[in-house]
Amino acid sequence: MNQDLTVGKPDRVLWKFCVPLFGSILFQQLYNIADSFVAGRFLGENALAAVGNSYEVTLIFIAFAFGCNMGCSVIVSQLFGAKQYGEMKTAVCTSMAAGAVICVILMTAGFLGCSSLLTLIQTQEEIFADSMLYLDIYIWGFPFLLFYNVATGIFSALGDSKTPFLFLAVSSTSNILVDILFVCVLKMGVSGVAWATFLCQGVSCILAVLAVRKRLSGIPTDGKVRLFSAKLLKKIAVIAIPSIFQQSFISIGNIVIQGVINGFGVGVTAGYSAAVKLNNLVVTSLTTIGNGVSNYTAQNIGAGQMPRIKAGFFAAVKMVWLLCVPIVILYLFADEFFIRIFLEKPSALALLSGTRFLHIVSPFYFVISVKLAADGILRGAGLMKQFMTATLFDLALRVILAVGLSGPFGYPGIWCAWPIGWCLGTALSLWFYSREPWQKQKN
Numbered sequence: 214m215n216q217d218l219t220v221g222k223p224d225r226v227l228w229k230f231c232v233p234l235f236g237s238i239l240f241q242q243l244y245n246i247a248d249s250f251v252a253g254r255f256l257g258e259n260a261l262a263a264v265g266n267s268y269e270v271t272l273i274f275i276a277f278a279f280g281c282n283m284g285c286s287v288i289v290s291q292l293f294g295a296k297q298y299g300e301m302k303t304a305v306c307t308s309m310a311a312g313a314v315i316c317v318i319l320m321t322a323g324f325l326g327c328s329s330l331l332t333l334i335q336t337q338e339e340i341f342a343d344s345m346l347y348l349d350i351y352i353w354g355f356p357f358l359l360f361y362n363v364a365t366g367i368f369s370a371l372g373d374s375k376t377p378f379l380f381l382a383v384s385s386t387s388n389i390l391v392d393i394l395f396v397c398v399l400k401m402g403v404s405g406v407a408w409a410t411f412l413c414q415g416v417s418c419i420l421a422v423l424a425v426r427k428r429l430s431g432i433p434t435d436g437k438v439r440l441f442s443a444k445l446l447k448k449i450a451v452i453a454i455p456s457i458f459q460q461s462f463i464s465i466g467n468i469v470i471q472g473v474i475n476g477f478g479v480g481v482t483a484g485y486s487a488a489v490k491l492n493n494l495v496v497t498s499l500t501t502i503g504n505g506v507s508n509y510t511a512q513n514i515g516a517g518q519m520p521r522i523k524a525g526f527f528a529a530v531k532m533v534w535l536l537c538v539p540i541v542i543l544y545l546f547a548d549e550f551f552i553r554i555f556l557e558k559p560s561a562l563a564l565l566s567g568t569r570f571l572h573i574v575s576p577f578y579f580v581i582s583v584k585l586a587a588d589g590i591l592r593g594a595g596l597m598k599q600f601m602t603a604t605l606f607d608l609a610l611r612v613i614l615a616v617g618l619s620g621p622f623g624y625p626g627i628w629c630a631w632p633i634g635w636c637l638g639t640a641l642s643l644w645f646y647s648r649e650p651w652q653k654q655k656n
Contacts (some may be wrong), residue, residue: 217370218509219294219436219516224525227532231505233374235498240381242332247385248406249490253555258563260403260485261555263343266336266475270327270348270542272467274355276460277361278320280310283504284453286366287593288445293370294515299434305339305367305425306440308449312363316356323352330563332587334472337479342556343403350407355416357411360631364421368428369508376424384417455597468613470627473616476622477566484566485624487555492631499533499582503589510593526590526646544575569629577632584639587646599645 218226237583249268255263285308292301338343367375388409397406400442474485513521544551550569553559559567586605591600609633618626 218512219518219521222651223509223521223532224528227505227509227525227528227580230374230509231502231529233378234369234505235380235500236378239379240385247392248410249486249555251389251396251482252403252406253487254557256397256402257393258556258560259340259479260343261486262337262479262483263340263403264347264406265489266331266334266340266471267344267347267351268486268490269477269647270330270468271351273461273465274319274323274352274358277457278355278359280453280457281315281335282310282362282366283309283446283456283507283592284366284449285363286370286504287452287507287595288449289367289370290508290511290593291515293372294512298432299436299438300442300445302429302432302434303440303442304445304449305429305448306438307442307447308363309360309450310441311446312359316359320352320355323348323355325336327352330468334440334468335475337475337482339479340482347407348402350404350411352415353409353452357415359415359477361421361625364418364425367423367425369505370511371428371510372512373428374505376428377653378385378420380417380420380424384413386578387416388413404656429451437615452592453547455601456592458601460561466608469612470615470630473619473627474624475618480560481555481566481624482553483559484568485570485642487552487559487563488567488570490555491544491551491571494535495575495578496581499536499578499585499607502529502533502536503585503592505529505592506586506589508520511595514594522590522594523649526586529586530583533586537578537582541578548572566624569625571623573628574631575594580632583637584635584642585644587639591642591645596645603638603642604647606641607634610634610637 218230220226248264249261252264275539288304289301289308292298293306303349328345331341331344331348337353339629350511368374368377391413392406394407399405401408508526509525510522513519513525548571549564551571552564556563584607588600588603591597591603611630614630614633615627618629620626622629
């Protein structure tokens, strides 16, 4: 069901809207967690390192899918809030057309450049072939990833966070079963892990796109809907391109950090691969709630309900902190248990590096969650200059610190780059937010 985010108590509205989003991203993260789990438990430490190593490269593709999601979602939210339904449908068609072009360009670049990228980040010889195999299959499935993200962005813009949750719940659960079938029964190795994700993500994409088409057909409009608008494409691009750059720079930064980590050997790489999956599960989930705040902000700006934006920020902070409490406790006191989920017989180095990562990083989830809520409002208001500045400042600092601290302190120095970057980045995001620049958009 479509949901108007411009009426009702902000706390209640955001809980109702964001909790299914949170559940959706948890299930989406199960794709990557299932890949690492099956690789580590049934294929060994090298296979886990290969999948984890490849994951840093796939984040570039995810960045483009995420940018398309946000560009479409924010503009569709504003048009839906303003009840301009004809223009809203045109924005959806325009987003789909732009997505198709992006797929062709990015897949071509991926097939031609991934091998060089793996070499650039000092991928160890014993995991290079499996890393490359995983990436080749992943690239073939990129259209599924992109169009699924566009579809879920449309649902979010309409205030419906439950439908994509149901799709992902089924497909991600199926992915675990297919992973085990391909790897344990059919003995397909790392390629089985990649093909399982390809198939299950493809099913969720097709179902989501069909559901979007049906949902939009039920919204009445006057006259014929245009299939493309250069004006709307420009508006979408104003949101999408900075979001893509933001996520791409994060991916590139992570790749640089991955290259530094690879220099400490396969054991540290495997431990990091397990710990960073757990970290990404949390941060990506909190980011999704930030995306929900963007939809909330965009709808309220479209409807001229400016006072609700600040109330929405405080409601979002309360929500993410409640979610952080159990996660931080588990990561601090059940650290070895979680690392062993991915590694049946981890080496001492892999176990130590993974648990140290969780100990150093997890307490600062309370900090990064505040930044993501503030960033969600900036992005929903279309204030991409401020949004990009705060994000890239955090990233640049983390990369510089990771490289600089790795020499005197070893791999634990790399882990310390996360909390330092998060703290300073959060301070900058809060400063931008406190100035309330969206108030200038009243008229």
